[in-house]
Amino acid sequence: MLRAVNVGSKSIADYHSIVSRDLMAEIRALAQPLEGKRVLHINATSFGGGVAEILYTLVPLMTDVGLHADWKVMHGKTEFFHVTKTIHNALQGSDHVLTDEERATFERYNLMNVGGLTEAYDYVIVHDAQPAAMRAHAPFEGAKWIWRCHIDLSTPNQDVLEFLLPMIEGYDLSVFHMAQYIPSENSVPEPVIMPPAIDPLAPKNMALSGDDAAYIVDQFGPDVERPLMLQVSRFDPWKDPLGVIDAYRTVKRTVPDLQLVLVGSMATDDPEGWEYFERTVDYADGDGDIYILSNLNNVGAVEVNAFQSHADVVVQKSIREGFGLTVTEGLWKGRPSVAANVGGIPLQIVDGQTGYLVSNSEECADRVTEMLLDPDAARAMARRGKQHVRHNFLTPRLLRDWLGILSRLADD
Ligand code: UDP
Numbered sequence: 329m330l331r332a333v334n335v336g337s338k339s340i341a342d343y344h345s346i347v348s349r350d351l352m353a354e355i356r357a358l359a360q361p362l363e364g365k366r367v368l369h370i371n372a373t374s375f376g377g378g379v380a381e382i383l384y385t386l387v388p389l390m391t392d393v394g395l396h397a398d399w400k401v402m403h404g405k406t407e408f409f410h411v412t413k414t415i416h417n418a419l420q421g422s423d424h425v426l427t428d429e430e431r432a433t434f435e436r437y438n439l440m441n442v443g444g445l446t447e448a449y450d451y452v453i454v455h456d457a458q459p460a461a462m463r464a465h466a467p468f469e470g471a472k473w474i475w476r477c478h479i480d481l482s483t484p485n486q487d488v489l490e491f492l493l494p495m496i497e498g499y500d501l502s503v504f505h506m507a508q509y510i511p512s513e514n515s516v517p518e519p520v521i522m523p524p525a526i527d528p529l530a531p532k533n534m535a536l537s538g539d540d541a542a543y544i545v546d547q548f549g550p551d552v553e554r555p556l557m558l559q560v561s562r563f564d565p566w567k568d569p570l571g572v573i574d575a576y577r578t579v580k581r582t583v584p585d586l587q588l589v590l591v592g593s594m595a596t597d598d599p600e601g602w603e604y605f606e607r608t609v610d611y612a613d614g615d616g617d618i619y620i621l622s623n624l625n626n627v628g629a630v631e632v633n634a635f636q637s638h639a640d641v642v643v644q645k646s647i648r649e650g651f652g653l654t655v656t657e658g659l660w661k662g663r664p665s666v667a668a669n670v671g672g673i674p675l676q677i678v679d680g681q682t683g684y685l686v687s688n689s690e691e692c693a694d695r696v697t698e699m700l701l702d703p704d705a706a707r708a709m710a711r712r713g714k715q716h717v718r719h720n721f722l723t724p725r726l727l728r729d730w731l732g733i734l735s736r737l738a739d740d
Contacts, residue, residue, distance in 0.1 A: 330444025544634035578693035659713035664706035682713035
């Protein structure tokens with residue numbers, strides 16, 4: 329059954345010196361007529377991955393501006409998360425035909441979780457595919473249902489897409505990071521484009537001094553006086569940690585002092601994560617300058633922040649990427665960034681302006697080497713990257729966009 333997530337409280341007023349006055353005024357104006365409206369967010373996990381990251385800030389800020397916002401997480405056992413991981417991969421293009429048993433497992437857990445919908449809401453926002461089928465069985469009338477898709481559906485496995493689309497039909501509106509991610513014309517209800525954002529005041533992103541960041545990094549083993557290349561990502565083939573190790577090995581021929589840190593927490597809905605973690609460790613082959621860390625090493629939000637604040641170059645060598653919040657986080661910390669030209673990354677990295685876009689390990693290695701050898705040029709780019717994030721990818725902008733969507737549906 330659905331479980332409520334305790335998000336504590338946050339105040340939008342705390343953001344006034346970080347974003348523009350106009351944006352703050354827009355938020356106030358949009359929130360006023362929505363006062364008292366009940367909003368429910370539903371997703372599959374409260375730990376690990378970008379969706380949980382966003383909801384920990386968005387939900388309390390919605391409450392702060394006058395709505396009554398809740399976040400509930402689906403209950404699921406490993407059998408369900410195996411199916412949803414398969415669906416997730418297939419929606420991003422991997423080959424798989426869902427068996428009847430997998431379809432039945434998916435439906436069964438969705439139906440079971442509907443039992444947790446005991447209060448009525450004005451808006452229900454369902455994140456990604458895992459809870460998508462709940463709408464069809466919802467017990468209360470009158471709510472507006474929004475399907476928020478966090479992944480790229482432009483080149484999906486058709487069989488799995490056809491399983492998903494009928495579930496989405498009954499929604500009032502759907503939301504995608506980018507126009508290119510919408511599967512095809514008229515396939516989803518009223519698509520709206522809204523890229524995600526990071527919370528500049530969360531422990532993950534709050535300003536850390538250089539000394540404090542180095543102090544934390546030092547405790548995990550790397551030499552803080554030597555250059556450090558970083559990727560923060562779940563251990564997942566789409567994030568290509570093995571490709572990052574290849575790039576590191578190439579750079580190390582020119583920069584022998586280089587160290588690599590791979591940080592990846594294991595999400596509760598990602599049973600494949602452990603397997604891929606082992607593969608990554610094997611691939612590192614005992615190299616003493618490669619540090620592979622996870623939440624098991626107590627790498628929480630502040631520690632991720634410290635690595636991102638301290639790294640000489642932040643990389644994100646994904647094969648596919650929904651948006652790439654880790655890229656946003658690195659840019660916000662003013663770090664030189666090299667990332668794959670996929671998904672939402674090019675919205676953030678304007679090639680040669682706010683960082684470098686690359687298509688393979690060799691290109692990645694070339695750009696990392698260039699940035700390490702010319703730190704002044706790299707820093708100038710990184711500063712522009714930070715401003716780009718300030719204007720486009722911080723939570724107040726996301727809150728404004730959500731309030732816009734809710735107002736629009738209220739008027740329908
Ligand atoms: N993350 C983390 N610890 C880790 C790995 C990831 O805190 O070990 C966070 C990361 O900082 C980011 C989010 O999880 O906020 C990942 O979001 P992203 O959009 O990069 O990828 P996703 O996991 O959603 O595909």
